Amino acid sequence: MKIVMCASEVVPFAKTGGLADVAGALPLALEKENQEIIIIMPRYKAIDAAKFNLKPSKNGVLSGVLGKNIKVYFIENADLFDRDGLYGDKNGDHKDNLDRFSYYCRKSLDLLKEINFKPDIIHCHDWQSALVPVFLKTIYAKDPFYKNIRTILTIHNIGYQGLFPKDEFGKLGLDWSLFSMEGLEFYGQVNILKGGMIFSDIINTVSPTYAKEIQTKEFGFGLEGVLNKRRNSVFGILNGLDYDIWDPQSDKFIAKNFSADSPEGKAKDKEDLQALCKLPLKKDVPLLGIVSRLAEQKGFDILAEGIDEICKMNIQMVILGTGDIKYHEVMQSMVAKYPKVISLALKFDDTLAHKIYAGSDIFIMPSRYEPCGLGQLISLRYGTIPLVFKTGGLADTVNSENGFIFDSYSRIRLVKTIRKALDAFKDKAGWSALVKKAMKCNFSWEASAKKYLDLYAKAKAKK
Numbered sequence: 008m009k010i011v012m013c014a015s016e017v018v019p020f021a022k023t024g025g026l027a028d029v030a031g032a033l034p035l036a037l038e039k040e041n042q043e044i045i046i047i048m049p050r051y052k053a054i055d056a057a058k059f060n061l062k063p064s065k066n067g068v069l070s071g072v073l074g075k076n077i078k079v080y081f082i083e084n085a086d087l088f089d090r091d092g093l094y095g096d097k098n099g100d101h102k103d104n105l106d107r108f109s110y111y112c113r114k115s116l117d118l119l120k121e122i123n124f125k126p127d128i129i130h131c132h133d134w135q136s137a138l139v140p141v142f143l144k145t146i147y148a149k150d151p152f153y154k155n156i157r158t159i160l161t162i163h164n165i166g167y168q169g170l171f172p173k174d175e176f177g178k179l180g181l182d183w184s185l186f187s188m189e190g191l192e193f194y195g196q197v198n199i200l201k202g203g204m205i206f207s208d209i210i211n212t213v214s215p216t217y218a219k220e221i222q223t224k225e226f227g228f229g230l231e232g233v234l235n236k237r238r239n240s241v242f243g244i245l246n247g248l249d250y251d252i253w254d255p256q257s258d259k260f261i262a263k264n265f266s267a268d269s270p271e272g273k274a275k276d277k278e279d280l281q282a283l284c285k286l287p288l289k290k291d292v293p294l295l296g297i298v299s300r301l302a303e304q305k306g307f308d309i310l311a312e313g314i315d316e317i318c319k320m321n322i323q324m325v326i327l328g329t330g331d332i333k334y335h336e337v338m339q340s341m342v343a344k345y346p347k348v349i350s351l352a353l354k355f356d357d358t359l360a361h362k363i364y365a366g367s368d369i370f371i372m373p374s375r376y377e378p379c380g381l382g383q384l385i386s387l388r389y390g391t392i393p394l395v396f397k398t399g400g401l402a403d404t405v406n407s408e409n410g411f412i413f414d415s416y417s418r419i420r421l422v423k424t425i426r427k428a429l430d431a432f433k434d435k436a437g438w439s440a441l442v443k444k445a446m447k448c449n450f451s452w453e454a455s456a457k458k459y460l461d462l463y464a465k466a467k468a469k470k
């Protein structure tokens with residue numbers, strides 16, 4: 008099959024979250040399945056052309072290679088993309104995001120014709136590329152080159168919809184009749200994700216449970232009705248994990264490599280992490296790790312409520328992440344109060360992330376909602392036992408066999424579950440068996456890529 012992946016961030020070129028991991032790893036897995044695939048993304052300032060050996064291609068496009076032979080095209084536009092931040096900077100979202108990403112979507116479609124790549128499937132991700140299906144079925148509908156191309160829209164997080172004031176609708180070049188309840192209108196605003204959901208052939212999310220959840224009022228962020236109407240075209244496929252990047256046996260960032268069958272190195276990684284985070288070097292104190300955005304979605308509301316109580320337990324804790332200032336402040340106050348217990352790194356740091364996954368005993372991820380979640384998959388791989396709230400992809404991947412899970416979202420249940428995990432940690436043999444079991448779980452991309460191929464076939468068969 009010929010496939011185009013349209014994503015606004017792709018590992019290793021640009022990343023702010025899990026979308027980039029998926030958009031980088033899925034094409035590689037599909038290439039292994041002998042599919043012909045290209046990727047199209049914006050060319051941001053942060054992308055180092057020399058490092059990735061990117062070369063000028065067609066007008067306003069750079070290109071590079073991923074994997075063996077996956078061409079990656081970078082849409083250039085100095086006014087729109089040559090600035091700090093993928094979607095925003097310290098002052099908030101970039102004001103012209105509609106111009107930026109509608110340009111990217113139009114250019115992506117134009118590029119296909121310029122390079123004469125007529126795909127079976129265009130696989131779009133999140134609101135930033137959701138205009139591709141919209142344009143394809145409107146502005147490009149009469150052009151024979153684009154006939155029979157099918158689209159899939161993967162929603163990585165329905166909380167981010169690309170909402171813009173009504174005045175901006177005219178910029179899209181679409182008929183104003185589409186600014187309606189059945190179209191892109193959403194409570195008086197333009198909703199780009201909604202447009203993608205209406206016009207794509209198939210809608211997909213990143214776990215089976217989240218696919219069900221977003222069809223409910225509680226999780227749908229107002230789009231549950233749109234999804235309900237299209238429920239026969241809504242699917243959920245669990246993200247895989249790139250096991251080449253996340254492999255404790257070969258990870259270059261960690262102090263000592265280890266595996267399920269020889270897990271001894273993990274103790275050294277714990278010591279290394281403790282030293283780096285200026286925590287006492289104590290083997291027997293359970294080390295709790297967090298790598299996350301500091302946001303309510305990630306459970307920081309109940310974590311902030313319970314953190315004082317948690318810090319009083321016999322634990323150590325390392326938190327890496329950035330996010331809401333209020334959570335920065337809560338955690339900073341805990342560091343001031345319990346400097347020997349908790350360590351905080353308010354930044355994005357890939358190296359430290361690897362060290363936390365490897366060196367911690369327990370990975371805390373109490374997300375209020377979680378489309379798939381990569382943190383728990385990475386931690387399982389590194390024998391760091393996940394402790395999660397039962398929602399979305401967390402419910403699909405963590406259970407009492409490989410981790411700790413609570414099913415009622417509250418501080419009390421979170422704290423209680425942490426106590427349960429700490430009790431389990433005291434039983435050395437039991438804990439070693441649990442670590443081994445966790446490390447043997449398989450969430451590689453191989454299985455997920457096959458499911459995507461089935462989904463592409465479904466989309467292709469659509470009239």
Ligand code: ADP
Pocket residue numbers: 023024025026028298299300327328329354355356357360379380381382383
């Ligand atoms: P999100 O909703 O943020 O996309 P995911 O769990 O799907 O959440 O993916 C988050 C990814 O980003 C994981 O690979 C995680 O390790 C990484 N990550 C999050 N915050 C940081 C950080 N501050 N430094 C390094 N990596 C981070």
